[in-house]
Amino acid sequence: MKKYKLNNFKLNRRDLLAGTASLGAMTFASKSVLSDENKSKNLPPNLPEWTSELGEGVDANPYGMPSEFEKNVIRRNVEWLTASTESSVNFTPIQDLEGIVTPNGLCFERHHGGVSIINPKDFRLMINGLVDREMIFTLEDLKRFPQVNKFYFLECAANGGMEWRGSQLNGCQYTFGMIHNVQYTGVKLSDLILETGLKPKAKWVLAEGSDSSGMTRSIPIEKILDDCIIAWAMNGEALRSEQGYPARLIVPGWEGNMWVKWIRRLEFGDMPYMTREETSKYTDLLSDGKARMFTWVMDAKSVVTSPSPEKPILHKGIHQLRGLAWSGRGKIKRVDVSLDGGKNWKTAELHEPIMSKSLARFTFPFEWNGQELLIQSRAIDETNYVQPTIQELQKIRGVNSIYHNNSIATWLVSKTGKVDNVRLG
């Protein structure tokens, strides 16, 4: 056999086993000898029970669901954030997820008037205002245009908003979980506009949803023509109802509130429409009482998903730190990890594919011997923007906002392996 090249990350076997012994892993001598704890009839070298009985067949689930042992991996809401469930939010369990695809059933929801149920035959997209030809499109019409397939993250502007003044929620899911990442299929708005034409004065678009909140947002025409999409599919299948079935607006890299669901109408105008969602809401109240408005881009951000408050360290030895990074300005270029609260940084491994305005997965091996850790991650995007500390953000924006908190979080790992969300400095 050819000698094969060792992986760059050389596992320290002693460290690995020091940790795994308590979980049942073991080494064999020349003959297999099982420890007492492994003498369950289902463990090797015994054949487990499930080998001796037929399992369920292929007719069981025409549309499959997760294993019963994964029932803890669900979207969750926070009771005190939920004035009414129809105008509320839940969170993606990012601490339980791997890779960069968010399964459709776990994509967080944010509704302002609940989920509209729309028969796709009744769907119409109306385009009016400063266009040469006002038009109405059916869903089938939209599918006859050139199509794009793009992975994009969608992050709520308020993701981590409860953490502006201090750490309030002790969970990765609750502090970072208003994000998901799927592959969308749809038609570029710039292609639809080839049909409608545009008047020279058209500078803004009002995007209107058909849900009961009357969701409306203004979007500058440069963004509309750059990369906005009307999407009807996510991760290969039709949009989920809670994500705007049968079609929604995709505004890559910009705050989720603008990605109008159950899209009904696009009106082209010559100025912003100053809707509720961009005046009283989704603005950033500064210390002097003024508010930043039209703060659309989601700046570079990252999170360590494991270890995290929901994912304590269970044993000593080598572990793989895992996390996600993203930027509304393009591709993630680098992610740094610190285990000592930002004093020392090391570069994490980024996993391909790295796509613009999409989640990027990073991993970082580390060894834990029972010491306290202050775990942080810091994203740098292709524009060389560096994810800031909360102090840097507060210096500019004060402490009144609940939006656009992209600061570095800190997970404190105690000597028992417990992990807490803490605020440094």
Add this chain to the structure above:
Amino acid sequence: MKKYKLNNFKLNRRDLLAGTASLGAMTFASKSVLSDENKSKNLPPNLPEWTSELGEGVDANPYGMPSEFEKNVIRRNVEWLTASTESSVNFTPIQDLEGIVTPNGLCFERHHGGVSIINPKDFRLMINGLVDREMIFTLEDLKRFPQVNKFYFLECAANGGMEWRGSQLNGCQYTFGMIHNVQYTGVKLSDLILETGLKPKAKWVLAEGSDSSGMTRSIPIEKILDDCIIAWAMNGEALRSEQGYPARLIVPGWEGNMWVKWIRRLEFGDMPYMTREETSKYTDLLSDGKARMFTWVMDAKSVVTSPSPEKPILHKGIHQLRGLAWSGRGKIKRVDVSLDGGKNWKTAELHEPIMSKSLARFTFPFEWNGQELLIQSRAIDETNYVQPTIQELQKIRGVNSIYHNNSIATWLVSKTGKVDNVRLG
């Protein structure tokens, strides 16, 4: 406003509208005037009913499911192929899917003894045979190794097998649906072997599943060390039960039968194990009575998913032909499309990301004016392998096999827009 650059594909507005009129799309004059057919109270400019009532809130579904209007998008089996559901197959509804991600709930299933239900706490992976240290790993152990996140297609060797002698099944789902494509998370076998060591004589691995079929396959060590993975996650979440929960073997680009589910044991040996699944099954019976064995690689292949037998053409005008291409040897380099049964070919658009041994999405705009079409697609991979015709395959392999049919399919579009699976020549 800046003049923006027109898309390369210039839509012919007259053609588009010729088709869409019957579906309700229309142009406006200077004032909005709705045609009779659009006078439903739910159509623009009216506000639809669902705008006036609150929808379901965020507590409704902690793990979401598709819209009720998508209940037709499911895995399906073929009754006459199903001797018993426990040893059977169903098919991914690829004609309904977009992009390259297959939702986990729609990934086709092939079982030989039904679905084993395994508590992840009871999972063990045993590595024995020609290694320096025989070891047993828990699932938690595996997660402490360096991790990989990779998109790979999984295709059953028998995908399209019923079509060797002629077209038997008139459906895209049934003739091409034994394939799915997800992002896997797991540990490379080459990293596990750093722990166990390998004896110089180790040349083959026996991969053994713990399901009741006693699934076993032999894999050459070069492949194991190249890119094989033990995976615990698909599309971000835990493997589905029917896909081998809590862990399965990933053998990128090779026939699905080798991707042993509910993986229990890897035994290193010095020769192939000659299991049932590589002697009486998963071999290709040639015309002279001899059989090809160890035909592992899934060669380049493609399918037009729309139009297809399940996706007839409903109206004249411009349409987007859509399809999937893949190769077990690497990346897809090009896909050609023919509308006249292979006489003339044009190059389709490939959609990024194009990844090695992963599905690639292609689209191709075409105009239909009611004429008969013979639609074909032909994949070319980065090794310059060209997807063959069925005649080319039969010349070499005869007509006895049911495996490794990667030939070009033909969809006949009739003058009514109906689409049928036909055999040319």
